[in-house]
Amino acid sequence: MNEILEIIEQDPKIDPAEIARLTGQSETEVRSSIKELEDSGIIRKYKAVIDWDKVGEEYLYAIIELKISLGDRSGYDEIARRISNFNEVRSVRLISGDHDLSLTVRGHSMKDVAFFVAEKISTLEQVQSTVTHFVLKTYKEDGVTLFEKDKSKRLAITP
Amino acid sequence: MNQTRQYISDRVNAVPPSGIRKFFDLVIGMDDVISLGVGEPDFVTPWHIREACIYSLEKGFTSYTSNAGLLELREAVSDSFHRDYGLNYDPEDQILVTTGVSEAADLALRAVVNPGDEVIVHEPSYVSYKPSIVFSGGTPVVVSTTRENEFRLTGAQLEEAITPKTKAIILSYPNNPTGAVMSKKDLEEVADVAVEHDLLVISDEVYDKLTYNGKHTCFSSLDGMDERTILLNGLSKSHAMTGMRVGYAMGPPDIIGAMLLIHQYTMLCAPINSQMGAIEALNKGDSEMQAMVREYNRRRRLFVTGLNDLGLDCFEPRGAFYAFPSVQSTGMTSSQFAEELLNQQKVAVVPGDVFGESGAGFLRCSYASSLEELKTALERMEKFLG
Numbered sequence: 001m002n003e004i005l006e007i008i009e010q011d012p013k014i015d016p017a018e019i020a021r022l023t024g025q026s027e028t029e030v031r032s033s034i035k036e037l038e039d040s041g042i043i044r045k046y047k048a049v050i051d052w053d054k055v056g057e058e059y060l061y062a063i064i065e066l067k068i069s070l071g072d073r074s075g076y077d078e079i080a081r082r083i084s085n086f087n088e089v090r091s092v093r094l095i096s097g098d099h100d101l102s103l104t105v106r107g108h109s110m111k112d113v114a115f116f117v118a119e120k121i122s123t124l125e126q127v128q129s130t131v132t133h134f135v136l137k138t139y140k141e142d143g144v145t146l147f148e149k150d151k152s153k154r155l156a157i158t159p
Numbered sequence: 160m161n162q163t164r165q166y167i168s169d170r171v172n173a174v175p176p177s178g179i180r181k182f183f184d185l186v187i188g189m190d191d192v193i194s195l196g197v198g199e200p201d202f203v204t205p206w207h208i209r210e211a212c213i214y215s216l217e218k219g220f221t222s223y224t225s226n227a228g229l230l231e232l233r234e235a236v237s238d239s240f241h242r243d244y245g246l247n248y249d250p251e252d253q254i255l256v257t258t259g260v261s262e263a264a265d266l267a268l269r270a271v272v273n274p275g276d277e278v279i280v281h282e283p284s285y286v287s288y289k290p291s292i293v294f295s296g297g298t299p300v301v302v303s304t305t306r307e308n309e310f311r312l313t314g315a316q317l318e319e320a321i322t323p324k325t326k327a328i329i330l331s332y333p334n335n336p337t338g339a340v341m342s343k344k345d346l347e348e349v350a351d352v353a354v355e356h357d358l359l360v361i362s363d364e365v366y367d368k369l370t371y372n373g374k375h376t377c378f379s380s381l382d383g384m385d386e387r388t389i390l391l392n393g394l395s396k397s398h399a400m401t402g403m404r405v406g407y408a409m410g411p412p413d414i415i416g417a418m419l420l421i422h423q424y425t426m427l428c429a430p431i432n433s434q435m436g437a438i439e440a441l442n443k444g445d446s447e448m449q450a451m452v453r454e455y456n457r458r459r460r461l462f463v464t465g466l467n468d469l470g471l472d473c474f475e476p477r478g479a480f481y482a483f484p485s486v487q488s489t490g491m492t493s494s495q496f497a498e499e500l501l502n503q504q505k506v507a508v509v510p511g512d513v514f515g516e517s518g519a520g521f522l523r524c525s526y527a528s529s530l531e532e533l534k535t536a537l538e539r540m541e542k543f544l545g
C-alpha cells in the first residue's frame with residue numbers, strides 16, 4: 001500500500017499496469033488497492049503542480065496569518081472550515097507561534113487579494129488581526145522544485 | 160622521440176586496458192544516447208550530506224586528517240556495522256578510511272600478497288580486481304560463475320581452484336556486473352573452504368545496502384570469519400557518493416595496520432570534506448538511502464520484466480543495480496549486440512565479457528537511470544530486436 005502511495009505521489013498520472021510492473025503485483029491487485037485508497041479518502045485527489053509564472057498567468061499569492069479569538073463554543077475547526085469555503089483560499093493550516101491560522105490566498109492582483117482579506121477575512125468575528133505577506137516568487141511547491149533541471153553530470157560508461 | 164628503452168614496467172605492460180574504455184570511446188560524441196552503461200547511481204548525493212561537506216569547507220576544514228581517517232568517522236563506521244550486522248570493529252585499530260573501496264582493495268592486496276602468491280577471483284566481476292592482483296605482484300586465479308547457478312560462487316568451485324600457493328579469495332557480492340547475491344548458506348560454503356585451507360577473504364561489499372529480496376549477510380559476521388576477513392565497504396553506491404571518494408577497510412588489527420602503513424606513505428588520507436560528508440551520511444543518511452533503494456527496486460522490477468518480455472533471458476538480480484541478460488537467443492556475441500544496439504538505436508550497454516570471459520553472451524545493463532529512460536531503452540531494444 002505505502003509503496004503504491006509513494007509511486008502515485010511522485011507521478012499521479014501513472015498507469016496501474018505500470019505500477020504493477022514496478023511493484024511486482026498483478027494489475028488487478030493494484031487496481032483494487034487504488035480503489036480502496038480512494039474510497040477510504042487516503043488518496044484525496046490527483047493534482048498537477050503548475051508553474052503559472054511560466055504560462056504568463058498573472059496570479060498573485062499571499063500568505064495570510066491570522067490571530068483568532070475563539071468564541072464560547074466554537075473551536076478552530078469551525079472557523080477553519082468557514083474560511084476554507086472561499087475559492088480564493090488555497091490552503092488553511094493551524095499553526096504554532098504568534099499566530100493561529102495560516103492561509104494561502106490566490107488572486108489576480110495585489111488589490112484583489114487585499115480587498116478579499118479586508119472584506120471577507122478581517123470581518124469575521126473570531127479574527128482579531130491579520131498579517132499579509134505577498135509572495136514574490138515560488139521556488140519550490142509541495143516538494144517540487146521549480147528551477148530548471150540540471151543536466152546529468154555522469155560519464156556515459158563507467159565500470 | 161628517440162626512445163630505445165622500454166620505460167613502462169613489465170608488470171603494467173602485462174595488464175590490458177579495460178574493455179570499458181573501448182566502449183566509452185564509441186559512445187562519447189554520440190547524441191541522444193540512453194546509457195545503461197553507467198556503474199554509479201543516477202541520484203546526486205542527498206543534500207544534507209552535500210551540505211555537511213560545504214559547511215566543512217566554510218569552517219576551514221582543508222587540512223590532512225590522521226592517516227587512518229577522522230576518529231569520528233571511524234566511530235560512525237563501527238557503529239553502523241554494529242547496528243547492521245552485530246560486528247564489533249574497534250575504531251582505534253580495526254578501521255581504515257580510504258579514498259573509496261578502490262584504494263582499500265589495492266591496499267589489502269599489497270598488504271598481503273607476496274610475489275607468486277595466488278589470489279582467487281570469481282568472474283564475471285568488477286574489472287579492477289585482476290589488475291590490482293597483478294600490480295601487487297600476485298597471480299590471479301579465475302573461477303567462473305554461471306548463469307545456471309545464478310552467478311554464485313560455490314565451495315566446490317573454490318576447492319578446485321586452490322593450490323598450495325593460494326593465499327586469498329576476493330569475494331564480491333552483491334555482484335557487479337550480474338546483480339547476483341549470496342545467501343548466508345552460500346557464504347558458509349566459502350567460509351568452510353577458507354578455514355580448511357587457511358585462506359584470507361577480501362570481501363568487497365560496497366553494494367550491501369542495495370539488496371531487494373531479503374537482507375544482505377556480511378561475510379565477516381559468519382562464525383569466526385572476522386579473523387580472516389578484510390571487509391571493504393564505502394558510501395559510493397549506498398549514498399550516491401562516487402565522486403567523493405570515501406571507503407573503508409575493516410579487519411584484524413595487524414592487517415589493518417599493514418594497510419595503514421602503505422596508505423600513510425602513498426595516500427596520506429582521504430579528502431577531509433568527503434570524510435565529513437561521510438559522517439553525516441552514516442549518522443543521518445538512512446532514510447534518504449532507503450528511499451533510493453525503494454526506487455531502484457521499482458526500476459529493477461520494471462526493467463527485468465521488460466528484458467524477459469523481449470526474449471532476453473535474465474535471471475532475477477537481487478542486488479546492486481545491474482541486470483545481466485543473455486543475448487544467446489539472438490545469435491550475436493555480447494560485443495556485436497552492444498555495438499549494433501548502440502549504432503542502430505542509441506542505447507549503450509556494456510558487453511558482459513568485459514567483466515571476464517564467463518560474461519560472454521551477456522550484457523550488463525545498469526538500471527540506475529530514470530524510469531523514463533529505462534522505458535525508452537526497452538522500447539528501443541524492442542525495435543532493435545524487431
Ligand SMILES: Cc1ncc(COP(=O)(O)O)c(C=O)c1O
Nearest residue numbers: 159259260261285335393395406
Ligand atoms: C564491486 C565494486 N567495488 C568497488 C567499486 C569502487 O568503489 P569506490 O567508488 O568506493 O572506489 C565499484 C564501482 O563500480 C564496484 O562496482
